[in-house]
Amino acid sequence: MTYLAKIYVTLKPAVSDPAGQTVLAALRRMGHESAQDARIGKYLEIRISGDAPDSVKAAVDQMCRELLSNPVIEDYRFDLEEIATP
């Protein structure tokens, strides 16, 4: 079976986000004064084959810990969905 992992990597709340602050300033300069905060993270879609959802979930969790996120400054979460074999 083939699964699609949708992975969200975000900065931990205590970590400052200069890129987000730049986006916020640009939005406000463009007239969006209602914007109050902006934080930028990563969104990854990984297609992965496997049998049991539990083992695929464990593999994706390992990918996130070892490569896709920096555990010192980032949090991650992901959803796993079964997709038709492409």
Added chain:
Amino acid sequence: MTYLAKIYVTLKPAVSDPAGQTVLAALRRMGHESAQDARIGKYLEIRISGDAPDSVKAAVDQMCRELLSNPVIEDYRFDLEEIATP
């Protein structure tokens, strides 16, 4: 009221993603041979004040079109949720 817009910016399917291919190659080299494809996008959280959800939605849509995505190569979508005033 304060809303949180969760914005997902992804490359259009026809656009090649060298960063994603690099991540895929790294995952496979690390033993995750079950990984078949990887695409990298952006995930933004924007806190925005407003009254009617419809007008906030329209503002976020405009932000996405004018600043947060490149409509030539990227798609975007977003969810809007009401959050407690911080």
